[in-house]
Amino acid sequence: MNIDFSLVLVVLTSLAGFIWLVDSLLFRQKRMDRSVQKSIELPREPVMVEYARSLFPVLLIVLVFRSFLFEPFKIPSGSMIPTLLVGDFIVVNKFSYGVRLPVLNKKIIEVGEPKRGDVVVFRYPKDTSVNFIKRAVGLPGDTITYRDKQLFVNGEKVKTTSEGRFESSDVKCTTPAVDAELLWEQLGEANHNILLHDRSGGRNGQWDVPDGQYFMMGDNRDRSNDSREWGLVPEENILGRAVGIWLNFDFEKGCADFSRVGNGIH
Numbered sequence: 299m300n301i302d303f304s305l306v307l308v309v310l311t312s313l314a315g316f317i318w319l320v321d322s323l324l325f326r327q328k329r330m331d332r333s334v335q336k337s338i339e340l341p342r343e344p345v346m347v348e349y350a351r352s353l354f355p356v357l358l359i360v361l362v363f364r365s366f367l368f369e370p371f372k373i374p375s376g377s378m379i380p381t382l383l384v385g386d387f388i389v390v391n392k393f394s395y396g397v398r399l400p401v402l403n404k405k406i407i408e409v410g411e412p413k414r415g416d417v418v419v420f421r422y423p424k425d426t427s428v429n430f431i432k433r434a435v436g437l438p439g440d441t442i443t444y445r446d447k448q449l450f451v452n453g454e455k456v457k458t459t460s461e462g463r464f465e466s467s468d469v470k471c472t473t474p475a476v477d478a479e480l481l482w483e484q485l486g487e488a489n490h491n492i493l494l495h496d497r498s499g500g501r502n503g504q505w506d507v508p509d510g511q512y513f514m515m516g517d518n519r520d521r522s523n524d525s526r527e528w529g530l531v532p533e534e535n536i537l538g539r540a541v542g543i544w545l546n547f548d549f550e551k552g553c554a555d556f557s558r559v560g561n562g563i564h
Contacts, residue, residue: 302427304365304400311357317350365400366392369538371419371429376474377516377523378431380464380491381417382540384473385548386558388431390419390538403534412437412512412536414451415488417563420514421535424528431540432524435485436505436513444526447500447519449483457484464493470555471548474521490564495520505530512536 321343329343343351373386382388392398397407403421412418412434422428435449436442443450450456464480466472478493498520507513511530516522525531546558 302401307357307361307364308400311354311361314350314354314357317347318354321347321350361400364392366397368392370544371431371540373431376472376476376521377518378417378433379472379474379476379493379518379521380469380480381433381517381563382431382543383469383471383546383548383555383558384550385471385546385555386543387545387547388540388563389542389544391541392538394539394541395536398537403537405534411533412539413488414486415490417540418512418514418531419537419540420512420531421537422528423531423535426535429537430514432514432516432522433485433488433490434512435515436507436525436530438507438509438511440507440513441504442507442513442525443504445500445502447494449485449515451485458482458492461491470557471546471551471553473548473550476518478518478520488564490517492517492519493521501526510534 325347326343342348369390369392371388371390373382373384373388376384393409395412396405396409398405414434414437416434417431418434419429419431422430436451441452443453448455448458458481461480461482464476464478466474466476476493478495481492481494483490483492503526505513505525507530510533512533513525514531515524515526540563542563543558543561546555548554
């Protein structure tokens with residue numbers, strides 16, 4: 299079951315604030331007046347009000363930080379190997395592409411747009427309750443061609459250079475078995491590594507990217523469920539840009555790789 303934590307956080311913050319506000323406006327002064335009239339000690343707040351008053355500032359800070367600044371995500375699959383590994387916990391910059399309202403994800407302040415090569419977190423177009431992370435390959439107005447495992451952007455071949463083999467044993471904690479060719483790719487201003495698997499098909503195709511849409515691909519090119527399968531990502535589905543790794547822990551293997559902590563995402 300997918301839990302919308304933004305919705306839960308908004309509901310809890312609103313509820314705590316509402317309880318605290320109603321008590322402050324309607325009941326707190328009456329309690330104080332009664333205590334003065336009867337010359338008794340000011341009675342304690344009701345437990346619900348006490349909790350609401352204590353939790354509301356904390357919930358509000360977390361809501362603002364998570365909705366408008368940075369949000370943590372966990373990498374559950376190997377579609378972005380070698381850039382991101384299973385068990386990576388990442389930080390996503392929520393204001394890189396504009397300030398959005400929580401839950402509704404409606405942009406209220408324009409800041410910027412995804413650049414070619416950015417690693418982007420977005421709501422899966424087929425099920426917006428699920429978050430995906432891929433690399434922005436095609437921008438509005440682009441034509442993307444993928445032929446024989448070679449990427450072309452607007453008819454120009456994207457430069458790649460082989461860097462040998464990549465295997466699961468090359469990293470400390472990664473769940474999927476990996477034995478693939480490691481390549482360096484120059485995509486716009488972004489330099490990064492990708493993987494190509496010897497026995498996988500190329501999934502050839504050509505896609506025109508209209509305004510307000512983006513073409514996303516995983517760096518583990520032959521093991522990624524991305525725009526080649528299910529189409530384009532609307533701008534309103536974009537949540538933010540992945541900027542760094544703050545922890546790596548693979549729960550399936552029960553191991554951690556602390557050497558990845560603090561690494562930037564490029």
